[in-house]
Amino acid sequence: MIKVVLAGQPNCGKSTIFNLVSGIHQHIANYPGVTVDKKIGRFSHHGEKIEMVDLPGTYSFSSYSLEERVAKRFIYEETPDVILNIVDASNLKCNLYLTFQLLEIGIPVVVVLNMMDVATRRGIEIDLEKMQALLGCPVVCSSGSKGEGGEGIMQALLETYHAKAQYVPFRMDYDSLEPFIQEIQNTIVPQESALNQRWLALKVLENDETILEKLAVSHEQRAEVDSCEERFHTMYGKDSAASFALHRYEAAEIIFHQCATVSKLQGETLSDKVDHFILNRWLAFPILILIMFLVYELSIVGGYKLTDYTWPILAAFKNFVIESVPSPDLIYVPLFTDLAIWMVNSANALMNYIPVFFILFVMIAIMEDVGYMPRLAFILDRVFKKFGLHGQSTLPLVLGGAMVGGCAVPGVMSTKGIADERARMATILAVPYMNCLAKVPFYTLILGSFFKEEMGLMMFYISTVTLFVALIVSKLLTSTVLRTKETAPFVMELPPYHLPTFKGVVIKAAQRVWVYIKKVVSIVLAVAIILFALLQFPGLSETSKEAFELKLSDALSRFDATAQTTAYYESVDSREKVSALLNAYDSYKAKRMLVSSSESTQKVDEAFKQKLEKGFVLLKPGKDVEAKSINTALVQLSNARKEILRSMKNEKIENSFLGMVGRSMEPLTQFAGFDWKINVAFLSSFAARESAVATLGSLYENNKADSMRAEEAMYANSGYTPLHAVAILIFMILTPPCIATMIVVKMQFNSYKWMLFAIFFPIGLGVFFSTFIFSFGTLAGWSGVEAMSYFYAFIVLSALILGLLPQRGHAWTGGFRNRP
Numbered sequence: 138m139i140k141v142v143l144a145g146q147p148n149c150g151k152s153t154i155f156n157l158v159s160g161i162h163q164h165i166a167n168y169p170g171v172t173v174d175k176k177i178g179r180f181s182h183h184g185e186k187i188e189m190v191d192l193p194g195t196y197s198f199s200s201y202s203l204e205e206r207v208a209k210r211f212i213y214e215e216t217p218d219v220i221l222n223i224v225d226a227s228n229l230k231c232n233l234y235l236t237f238q239l240l241e242i243g244i245p246v247v248v249v250l251n252m253m254d255v256a257t258r259r260g261i262e263i264d265l266e267k268m269q270a271l272l273g274c275p276v277v278c279s280s281g282s283k284g285e286g287g288e289g290i291m292q293a294l295l296e297t298y299h300a301k302a303q304y305v306p307f308r309m310d311y312d313s314l315e316p317f318i319q320e321i322q323n324t325i326v327p328q329e330s331a332l333n334q335r336w337l338a339l340k341v342l343e344n345d346e347t348i349l350e351k352l353a354v355s356h357e358q359r360a361e362v363d364s365c366e367e368r369f370h371t372m373y374g375k376d377s378a379a380s381f382a383l384h385r386y387e388a389a390e391i392i393f394h395q396c397a398t399v400s401k402l403q404g405e406t407l408s409d410k411v412d413h414f415i416l417n418r419w420l421a422f423p424i425l426i427l428i429m430f431l432v433y434e435l436s437i438v439g440g441y442k443l444t445d446y447t448w449p450i451l452a453a454f455k456n457f458v459i460e461s462v463p464s465p466d467l468i469y470v471p472l473f474t475d476l477a478i479w480m481v482n483s484a485n486a487l488m489n490y491i492p493v494f495f496i497l498f499v500m501i502a503i504m505e506d507v508g509y510m511p512r513l514a515f516i517l518d519r520v521f522k523k524f525g526l527h528g529q530s531t532l533p534l535v536l537g538g539a540m541v542g543g544c545a546v547p548g549v550m551s552t553k554g555i556a557d558e559r560a561r562m563a564t565i566l567a568v569p570y571m572n573c574l575a576k577v578p579f580y581t582l583i584l585g586s587f588f589k590e591e592m593g594l595m596m597f598y599i600s601t602v603t604l605f606v607a608l609i610v611s612k613l614l615t616s617t618v619l620r621t622k623e624t625a626p627f628v629m630e631l632p633p634y635h636l637p638t639f640k641g642v643v644i645k646a647a648q649r650v651w652v653y654i655k656k657v658v659s660i661v662l663a664v665a666i667i668l669f670a671l672l673q674f675p676g677l678s679e680t681s682k683e684a685f686e687l688k689l690s691d692a693l694s695r696f697d698a699t700a701q702t703t704a705y706y707e708s709v710d711s712r713e714k715v716s717a718l719l720n721a722y723d724s725y726k727a728k729r730m731l732v733s734s735s736e737s738t739q740k741v742d743e744a745f746k747q748k749l750e751k752g753f754v755l756l757k758p759g760k761d762v763e764a765k766s767i768n769t770a771l772v773q774l775s776n777a778r779k780e781i782l783r784s785m786k787n788e789k790i791e792n793s794f795l796g797m798v799g800r801s802m803e804p805l806t807q808f809a810g811f812d813w814k815i816n817v818a819f820l821s822s823f824a825a826r827e828s829a830v831a832t833l834g835s836l837y838e839n840n841k842a843d844s845m846r847a848e849e850a851m852y853a854n855s856g857y858t859p860l861h862a863v864a865i866l867i868f869m870i871l872t873p874p875c876i877a878t879m880i881v882v883k884m885q886f887n888s889y890k891w892m893l894f895a896i897f898f899p900i901g902l903g904v905f906f907s908t909f910i911f912s913f914g915t916l917a918g919w920s921g922v923e924a925m926s927y928f929y930a931f932i933v934l935s936a937l938i939l940g941l942l943p944q945r946g947h948a949w950t951g952g953f954r955n956r957p
Contacts, residue, residue, distance in 0.1 A: 144235070145224065150223060150252055152641060193208055222246050228632075229263070245298075248274055268392065277290055322337075354623075435502055441492075467716045486833070495647075498650060503642055507634055523612075533552045566891075570603050574849075580866065585861045667826075705754075707886065721745070783854075798816075808908045810906040810911040817832060818832045839861055
């Protein structure tokens with residue numbers, strides 16, 4: 138199998154090329170140990186089996202960002218056969234810097250000049266043959282967004298692979314650095330390494346931590362490297378890393394001037410004209426807010442309406458599972474049946490939101506492909522500076538969920554790329570306030586239960602208020618404990634706008650949904666099993682069991698008294714027969730609720746007629762008076778059983794190990810309107826936020842076959858008001874995403890003190906605001922929407938006031954302030 142990697146700068150169209158050549162034969166995962174996406178495509182071309190890996194987009198091949206380290210580690214450990222370097226042909230000079238770094242690795246490279254259509258429109262002509270001769274590697278053209286160039290790329294790829302034996306490693310002359318490179322290569326780089334030893338020597342001299350770790354460079358050898366750098370610095374008065382970069386930029390400049398001809402005057406491009414509006418100082422924020430509101434309306438509101446069509450499928454699956462597991466004997470449900478229903482309820486509560494996520498991911502993929510995401514970062518940078526953050530803080534915040542749907546773990550990890558310590562520390566503590574993907578099902582559950590009509594507005598509040606909270610926290614921190622640190626300038630490249638491809642957008646959205654489904658199946662269901670055990674034991678006391686048995690006996694006696702007066706008594710004259718009829722009644726009722734047409738209803742009736750034969754008349758008596766009498770008694774018995782089961786479940790959970798913890802918290806959380814059940818849900822969610830939905834979905838649903846959604850069950854069974862719901866939402870908004878994020882915070886700070894601060898400060902903030910809003914809202918008689926509006930207004934106003942405070946000036950004094 139030919140192993141190929143795709144490498145290139147962000148926004149160069151790498152994913153489009155990946156989709157073009159690999160088709161749908163791809164899957165997405167995470168690189169080991171980190172949450173950076175790992176896309177792999179396995180397919181055949183002209184009889185050759187190919188494994189293609191899409192590396193994260195990077196501007197260079199250093200070790201400054203997580204993506205760069207992941208990409209380099211992959212190259213080092215996997216040693217691919219060919220590197221496919223995707224280059225933005227309309228921005229050739231900037232992209233060639235990475236090309237030279239890739240060529241130096243010593244693995245054959247195929248350069249793909251993507252976006253040739255854009256380059257042509259801008260009057261840029263590229264001499265391919267000359268570029269091939271200068272770079273010593275194949276150069277092919279493509280326009281990935283138009284589906285052009287796929288065959289040429291694959292042909293060049295296969296030819297390069299088959300000519301691999303004749304490949305001579307690329308070598309760039311670094312002039313005065315050459316003696317030092319040779320010294321490192323001879324003394325530190327292991328001679329038996331499969332990778333290009335010169336490249337390894339370059340990386341060692343660049344102090345590349347990833348390569349230094351891989352080569353297990355000792356302290357003595359590091360001292361030798363430091364000595365080389367010092368001697369070079371003394372002799373030439375410059376740093377080795379800067380000299381490497383300078384040589385590569387000069388080489389990129391030579392290639393551009395010898396191979397590219399610009400025939401048109403570089404006036405304003407279409408992207409420039411669009412940016413006049415998108416990045417306009419007065420229009421940028423209204424447009425941003427409008428886009429965000431549109432995203433939420435389409436994904437949250439529109440996606441939720443789609444669940445009307447997908448929920449019956451999930452409900453049918455639940456009914457199928459209930460029919461497949463051992464049936465309950467009246468109020469005695471087998472443990473396996475209980476576990477199976479708990480798992481299905483947990484999974485269904487989360488799977489219900491797949492349409493919401495799919496539309497959300499489609500919208501985000503469109504914004505990424507169009508090129509709006511870097512502009513979003515650019516717009517927000519102007520705000521971040523006022524709160525002590527850095528322009529480079531934008532990426533971690535966006536990854537963490539500034540647009541809803543991110544993940545705090547990569548967000549915190551990506552803060553490594555922020556140069557100055559003050560902004561980095563502030564960003565690490567701000568990222569957990571973003572709306573990670575795992576919180577979205579919880580929001581949707583609460584909004585679907587209590588704010589169906591105002592869902593779009595409430596989601597807008599939730600999605601945007603987190604950014605203001607993060608800014609307030611950052612401002613407070615950078616004005617106090619972090620105020621002595623300095624900041625650094627922010628540089629970001631804005632790519633030209635592109636039309637997204639339908640195939641690319643759908644594949645990207647589908648891959649992200651698949652990652653979500655796998656997470657539900659793995660982590661969340663594993664947590665659900667642990668929670669089930671913690672909520673199931675120690676179980677009911679003997680006294681309680683006797684009390685519930687007594688209630689059941691009373692209900693059975695009433696049913697028996699009615700049945701004895703009919704000719705059908707023989708069908709229900711024993712406890713076993715009554716239990717079987719009751720189970721059949723519940724199952725029949727559930728299936729009837731899932732169908733609406735008369736034809737479907739008739740099919741359900743026919744199925745139960747065949748199953749029960751003469752007993753079916755007791756489920757659907759028609760004009761039979763005696764059957765109708767038993768049917769009425771059966772309905773009453775079913776209701777009595779549901780009530781007993783609900784009471785048993787509540788008592789069992791209340792007395793369970795987790796229930797005890799939840800109840801012990803009630804004296805504090807009751808002021809925020811929380812009962813022990815919501816406490817249990819929050820406790821469970823620290824392992825994975827999705828678990829809160831799975832837990833609530835199971836706590837509030839009954840164990841019967843029916844079509845009631847988690848939202849409906851919560852609304853009907855929780856006893857909460859919209860004001861309760863707002864207090865719950867505020868707590869979820871302000872508290873950290875999950876324990877995994879906190880572990881990453883500890884890694885970044887290398888301090889348990891800051892990790893504990895990152896856990897307990899947001900929790901304290903969440904308890905305070907939830908308690909204040911609930912208590913004051915109860916006294917003032919606020920509705921849920923009013924309470925959230927006041928909270929939102931307070932946070933936004935506070936952020937604006939803090940943003941207007943004067944920023945810290947320079948860190949020096951003295952000199953002539955008034956000219957003499």
